[in-house]
Amino acid sequence: MNPLLCARTICLFTGTLAAFAGAERATATLANALAARGHRVHVLSLWGHTPVFPLAPGVAHHALFAARRAFKRHYVSIVRQVRRYVREHGIEVMIDVDPMLALFTVPATLGLPLRRIAWEHSTYASDLGRRARRWARALAARRYDAVVVLTDADRSAWQTHHPDAHAQFVTVANPLGITMPGTPPAHGDERCILAVGRLIADKGFDRLIDAWTSIAADAPGWQVHIVGDGELREALLAKARDAGVGDTVRLLPAVSDIAQHYARASIYCLPSRRESFGLVLLEAKAYALPVVAFAADAGPRALLHDGVDSLVVDDGDIPALADALRRLIGDAALRRQFGLAGYAHAQDFRADAIAERWEALWTDDVPNNLPATEATR
Known part of the structure; x- marks a missing residue:
């Protein structure tokens, strides 16, 4: 980590790490990379006590429930538990792995001195017909410090739909979740x-x-x-x-x-x-x-x-x-x-390089728009 950057206490708030999927793999990878760069990293899941992707020893994981629940019925309980967790652990940066989680995070962190970031893993057009998703995206745009998207096309979509947003919309690619071989594999004739x-x-x-x-x-x-x-x-x-x-x-x-x-x-x-x-x-x-x-x-x-x-x-x-x-x-x-x-x-797209781009989101001199990654120019 750049010695000019202070280590922060960071919480990645996610639905679960107990599923084999791209967002879950990216969450575990980013958490490990941030921990390797000296940050104090937590992953807070709505459900699933056992992650399927390995977390580094320096990453703390906690799940609110053992299994998936009807979260509408537990809404007040979730908000209270999230607020308690944030306060007990002194969270300074809250990263919602899905903007939908803004529906929990905003009330849970009211009045708390932390930076809020939403991490969008879907295209803007993929609202799945859910009014709640549109509400959550609007809430994140109004109340968060940043919304991280995966491509410049989606950054443009967020800017178009939320022209008066408080959040800055930033393109940061997902990190590689596997270790690259030191030399390119030859592959022979695997067929x-x-x-x-x-x-x-x-x-x-x-x-x-x-x-x-x-x-x-x-x-x-x-x-x-x-x-x-x-x-x-x-x-x-x-x-x-x-x-x-x-x-x-x-x-x-x-x-x-x-x-x-x-x-x-x-x-x-x-x-x-x-x-x-x-x-x-x-x-x-x-x-x-x-x-x-x-x-x-x-x-x-x-x-x-x-x-x-x-x-x-x-x-x-x-x-x-x-x-x-x-x-x-x-x-x-x-x-x-x-x-x-x-x-x-x-x-x-090595994890350390992507983690360095994330760090720019919680420094005091972050620009309005970070430059796109090479892949999204």
Whole structure:
């Protein structure tokens, strides 16, 4: 940590750390990185006593409930518990991992001398039709010191919808949640197309299976590995079986050590319908994997460079996705070229570098808008 910056007592307030998902991984990664830089770091969860991602010894974790609750019924209790926690531990910086948590944080911290920051992991358009989310975003814009978003496109959306905001809107990319290898892995001839994420419709794994079905016969020895848990597991397995590719499509459980899967793959595929950032893209690049992706949402468009480290096709164009996969399957030299370019790009997202950008949010001389990361320019 810069010796001119004082160590602060920081609390990341989140729904849970007991789930395998991108926001949870990013929360644990940032908490560990801030602790490594000398800050006193707490993670306060609404539920789930046992994080699935490891926390550094210097990070304190506390959950208000053991399991998910109907939080509306416990609203007053949550507000009181959050206020007690903040006061007992002398929290100086409160980071809401979802702007929805402003509905708890604002009343819980009234009159307390701390800096409030909201961390948005979704695109602004993804309000999920919930009026409460729109209220919470407006509350954060009016009452918080900063709202951190993942791409410049979302920063513009916040500025447009909240022109009179008190908060500054700042673009800071998510940090890499895995340790980069010291040199780019060579990958040899693993013959594996990898995809990672929750097994839900937004992740588009059904579209990957459709694309794979059209080229599997032309790619002997290759397999598709989809790593994640979720409600669509059986439906995806059935889809692969019915399409005649059940023997080459594997659905593997989510794990905290996701790096093992990147190390054993040759291509990464992102078939998402919605993807506000796409931390998996950075993780794949950290392991020198070439990427094939749909141009879905701001995240992939910001993080990928078509023809340099990836092949990016129009959203929903399954034949184009299949052709891109076929092209990389048949060209080992191109896979290596893209992988090396991606590995170089991933260096910008090391956890320590991202934590340093966060520190600028609670110094006294923070500018109105921090510059965008290289990935979001």
